Amino acid sequence: MNETGKPIVLVAAAALVDIDGRVLICQRPEGKQLAGLWEFPGGKVESGETPEACLIRELDEELGIKVSHACLAPFVFASHEYETFHLLMPLYLVRRWEGTVRALEHKGLAWVKPKDMDRYPMPPADAPLVAWLRDLL
Known part of the structure; x- marks a missing residue:
C-alpha cells in the first residue's frame, strides 16, 4: 500500500x-480492462519473480519469442x-530475440516508429513513455 491506501502493482x-527503429505495440483484447488500447508487451510481476524473469515469461506467452536476460536493457519507468491501484512499470529495451513475433494473446500487433505512436490510443501509464522512445530512436 502507498499513502493513498491503494496497492502498488508492479508490471514489467x-x-x-x-x-x-520501429517499436512493437500490442492491442489489448476484448474483455480485458482498457480493451482496444495499444500497449507495450509485458505483464504483472508474480510474487517472488524479478521484472526480468517476468518479461522473459510474458514475451514467450504473449508473442511466442525467446528473450535472454542479457538482451533486456532497463530504459525508463x-x-x-489508477482508480484502484498504483502502477509501477519499468520499460526495458529489447533489440534481440529468437522466433517470430505473433499475437498469441492480443487483438493486434503493430510495428510503429515512435514519432507515429500518437496515432494509437494507449493506456495512461504507457503514453508518457513514448516521448523517451522518440528521444532515443
Whole structure:
C-alpha cells in the first residue's frame, strides 16, 4: 500500500525495437480492462519473480519469442495512479530475440516508429513513455 491506501502493482514491459527503429505495440483484447488500447508487451510481476524473469515469461506467452536476460536493457519507468491501484512499470529495451513475433494473446500487433505512436490510443501509464522512445530512436 502507498499513502493513498491503494496497492502498488508492479508490471514489467518491453519496447521491442526492430532493425528499422520501429517499436512493437500490442492491442489489448476484448474483455480485458482498457480493451482496444495499444500497449507495450509485458505483464504483472508474480510474487517472488524479478521484472526480468517476468518479461522473459510474458514475451514467450504473449508473442511466442525467446528473450535472454542479457538482451533486456532497463530504459525508463512509469509511475501512474489508477482508480484502484498504483502502477509501477519499468520499460526495458529489447533489440534481440529468437522466433517470430505473433499475437498469441492480443487483438493486434503493430510495428510503429515512435514519432507515429500518437496515432494509437494507449493506456495512461504507457503514453508518457513514448516521448523517451522518440528521444532515443
